[in-house]
Amino acid sequence: MTDAALPLRSGRPPVRRTSTMVFLVALAAFAVLVTVLAGADMISTSFVKLLGKTLCLALAAVAMDVVWGYTGILSLGHMAFFGLGGYAIGMWLMWARTEAIVASNLAASALPPTPGELREGIGGQIFGVVGSSDIPLIWSFAHSLPLQLAMVVLVPGLLALVFGWLAFRSRVTGVYLSILTQAMTLALSLYLFQNDTGLRGNNGLSGLQNIPGFPAASQAQISIAFFWASALALALGYLLFAWVVSGRMGSVLRAVRDDEARVRFLGYHVESFKLFAFTLTAVVTGIAGALYYPQAGIINPGEVAPIASIYLAVWVAIGGRGRLYGAAIGAIAVSLVSNWFTSGGAPDLDLGVYEIRWTEWWLVLLGVSFVLVTLLAPKGLGGLVDLWTQRRRGPARRAAYGPDTGAKRPEEGAE
Amino acid sequence: MTLLEVDGISVSFDGFQAINGLSFAIGEPELRAVIGPNGAGKTTFMDIVTGKTRPDSGRVLWGETNRNILGQSESAIARLGIGRKFQKPTVFEDQTVRENLAMALKDRRGPFSVLFGLPADEGRLLDFAEEVGLAAQLDRLAGELSHGQKQWLEIGMLLAQEPRLLLVDEPAAGMTPAEREHTTDLLKRLARRHAVVVVEHDMDFVRRLDCRVTVLHEGRVLAEGSLDHVTQNQDVIDVYLGR
Ligand SMILES: Nc1ncnc2c1ncn2[C@@H]1O[C@H](COP(=O)(O)OP(=O)(O)O)[C@@H](O)[C@H]1O
Ligand SMILES: [Mg+2]
Numbered sequence: 001m002t003d004a005a006l007p008l009r010s011g012r013p014p015v016r017r018t019s020t021m022v023f024l025v026a027l028a029a030f031a032v033l034v035t036v037l038a039g040a041d042m043i044s045t046s047f048v049k050l051l052g053k054t055l056c057l058a059l060a061a062v063a064m065d066v067v068w069g070y071t072g073i074l075s076l077g078h079m080a081f082f083g084l085g086g087y088a089i090g091m092w093l094m095w096a097r098t099e100a101i102v103a104s105n106l107a108a109s110a111l112p113p114t115p116g117e118l119r120e121g122i123g124g125q126i127f128g129v130v131g132s133s134d135i136p137l138i139w140s141f142a143h144s145l146p147l148q149l150a151m152v153v154l155v156p157g158l159l160a161l162v163f164g165w166l167a168f169r170s171r172v173t174g175v176y177l178s179i180l181t182q183a184m185t186l187a188l189s190l191y192l193f194q195n196d197t198g199l200r201g202n203n204g205l206s207g208l209q210n211i212p213g214f215p216a217a218s219q220a221q222i223s224i225a226f227f228w229a230s231a232l233a234l235a236l237g238y239l240l241f242a243w244v245v246s247g248r249m250g251s252v253l254r255a256v257r258d259d260e261a262r263v264r265f266l267g268y269h270v271e272s273f274k275l276f277a278f279t280l281t282a283v284v285t286g287i288a289g290a291l292y293y294p295q296a297g298i299i300n301p302g303e304v305a306p307i308a309s310i311y312l313a314v315w316v317a318i319g320g321r322g323r324l325y326g327a328a329i330g331a332i333a334v335s336l337v338s339n340w341f342t343s344g345g346a347p348d349l350d351l352g353v354y355e356i357r358w359t360e361w362w363l364v365l366l367g368v369s370f371v372l373v374t375l376l377a378p379k380g381l382g383g384l385v386d387l388w389t390q391r392r393r394g395p396a397r398r399a400a401y402g403p404d405t406g407a408k409r410p411e412e413g414a415e
Numbered sequence: 416m417t418l419l420e421v422d423g424i425s426v427s428f429d430g431f432q433a434i435n436g437l438s439f440a441i442g443e444p445e446l447r448a449v450i451g452p453n454g455a456g457k458t459t460f461m462d463i464v465t466g467k468t469r470p471d472s473g474r475v476l477w478g479e480t481n482r483n484i485l486g487q488s489e490s491a492i493a494r495l496g497i498g499r500k501f502q503k504p505t506v507f508e509d510q511t512v513r514e515n516l517a518m519a520l521k522d523r524r525g526p527f528s529v530l531f532g533l534p535a536d537e538g539r540l541l542d543f544a545e546e547v548g549l550a551a552q553l554d555r556l557a558g559e560l561s562h563g564q565k566q567w568l569e570i571g572m573l574l575a576q577e578p579r580l581l582l583v584d585e586p587a588a589g590m591t592p593a594e595r596e597h598t599t600d601l602l603k604r605l606a607r608r609h610a611v612v613v614v615e616h617d618m619d620f621v622r623r624l625d626c627r628v629t630v631l632h633e634g635r636v637l638a639e640g641s642l643d644h645v646t647q648n649q650d651v652i653d654v655y656l657g658r
Contacts, residue, residue: 248517251510252518255510258509261489262507265490267524276526
């Protein structure tokens with residue numbers, strides 16, 4: 001029992017405080033380890049980038065857990081916010097780098113280039129692939145890093161605010177809301193696919209791995225810097241969400257998940273709380289995307305295709321929704337394993353009559369794992385932590401998480 | 416003073432007239448028992464007052480200004496000071512008794528007030544927990560409580576909201592005789608300062624409340640007055656007591 005350990009005036013149970021500390025310490029140790037291994041050339045730059053990207057995905061998953069696992073909104077559109085964050089930072093990266101290239105090209109000519117010539121050059125370089133050299137209106141701020149950083153927050157935030165307001169106000173819930181979020185991310189990806197929307201259509205934005213202003217920096221240095229930035233973002237995001245889901249806010253969010261009608265009769269405006277969770281997590285997901293795509297080097301409309309958001313939900317489900325570290329572990333484990341399978345790391349399995357090539361069969365394996373976890377271990381990978389802490393503490397009384405489990409949880413806890 | 420006045424409301428579900436020109440008024444303070452056979456529309460009446468169900472016609476007037484509150488959201492109505500205990504106890508089973516009570520405590524309800532506000536006042540929380548006999552259970556999950564304890568927790572949550580009008584739907588269901596007595600005492604004490612509407616089937620319970628009684632039948636008020644008065648009413652005997 002944790003009862004005895006609870007101080008009288010307590011907003012958050014000690015269990016969660018402990019798990020936050022353990023998570024942050026483990027993350028710090030991991031970051032140091034990766035830095036040392038990279039410094040000793042024991043892991044490649046591309047592997048460091050893979051790990052950095054994975055931390056960004058983990059941050060998106062933690063946000064997804066808050067909106068789904070805690071608040072009960074199964075958003076299947078959060079990767080739209082991730083992509084928007086990536087596009088917002090990508091525009092500046094591409095602009096600033098192109099500007100430097102064009103300027104150095106023009107410097108060779110006799111007369112110093114006018115601002116107009118410079119813009120024309122940049123326009124031709126960036127938009128030549130879509131048969132244009134005009135600079136679209138949405139690139140108005142692309143020259144300015146602070147403004148594009150603001151866009152990283154504002155664009156996902158505003159989209160989530162408007163979409164959420166419309167959806168929650170009309171009390172769309174459950175599977176209908178999930179479908180609506182899928183429609184949102186599909187619409188965004190179709191919009192971006194068009195050549196005339198000003199974001200280079202299916203070419204997307206590329207060359208994002210080159211960081212303007214640091215011409216001398218090697219990719220090895222840049223990869224470590226972004227890895228650390230990603231780890232820091234994950235740590236801060238984790239702390240933010242651990243705070244949000246503790247205390248009375250966490251209580252109300254979980255209550256909204258379990259019985260939103262009842263919450264209304266307590267005087268809480270449920271839609272505002274959903275909008276709060278939806279928008280805050282969208283903003284954090286946008287920031288995660290802004291850190292991810294410079295490490296990926298390229299972003300295109302396929303990144304916000306509906307399937308991407310479904311993967312995000314699968315990671316959280318496999319990791320164990322309703323606990324932040326579960327979501328992070330799920331995203332890290334599944335995306336790394338996925339990478340191993342799809343990049344040919346897994347040896348093909350020759351069954352004699354048929355050869356299983358993992359690059360093709362990995363998705364099937366992932367689907368089967370998802371179904372198995374949902375049916376057999378709804379607590380996901382995070383449930384393994386329970387097994388361990390229970391052995392240390394004796395049978396735990398605190399219930400398993402889960403909106404759809406019945407009231408008889410103490411019995412289940414002893415499983 | 417009249418706190419709540421329900422004026423000529425009607426509602427039908429798929430052609431079935433569940434509430435049929437119902438009018439009702441309660442003062443502050445006042446204790447009122449509402450009785451009536453199953454399906455009389457007692458719960459639906461509470462649904463309308465609390466904003467859960469929109470009536471087809473009629474008005475619901477509230478407070479000193481006699482403002483029509485029809486059309487307001489459930490949460491806005493709750494914040495006006497109308498609290499409700501459901502027929503089937505609905506507490507948040509995945510959360511502790513403490514968390515359930517803390518959520519109900521009268522306080523600012525906006526997301527940012529909730530996020531940045533101080534933790535629940537332990538003293539107040541304990542008062543309400545003691546009132547409903549759950550002070551020793553504060554850190555247990557609500558889902559582990561017995562049916563009777565859940566009833567008490569929900570009553571505690573209702574008290575913690577400090578509403579002006581309490582709508583209490585069948586509080587005694589699943590309670591022991593001693594608990595029923597405690598409940599009637601509690602309701603009578605509350606009614607010294609608040610408006611309290613109690614829906615109950617159990618006649619002994621209603622008798623112990625010793626208050627004005629409204630008899631509902633087929634969505635209408637059939638009779639109103641003291642328990643002795645209404646139980647002698649021939650209509651009431653026919654449709655309800657005489658069955
Ligand atoms: N949402 C609803 N949809 C359809 N019928 C309903 C609904 N709510 C209540 N009713 C019907 O209205 C009648 C009154 O129900 P209710 O108010 O629950 O009665 P009571 O609480 O007095 O037993 C019942 O016949 C019930 O079936
Ligand atoms: Mg009823």
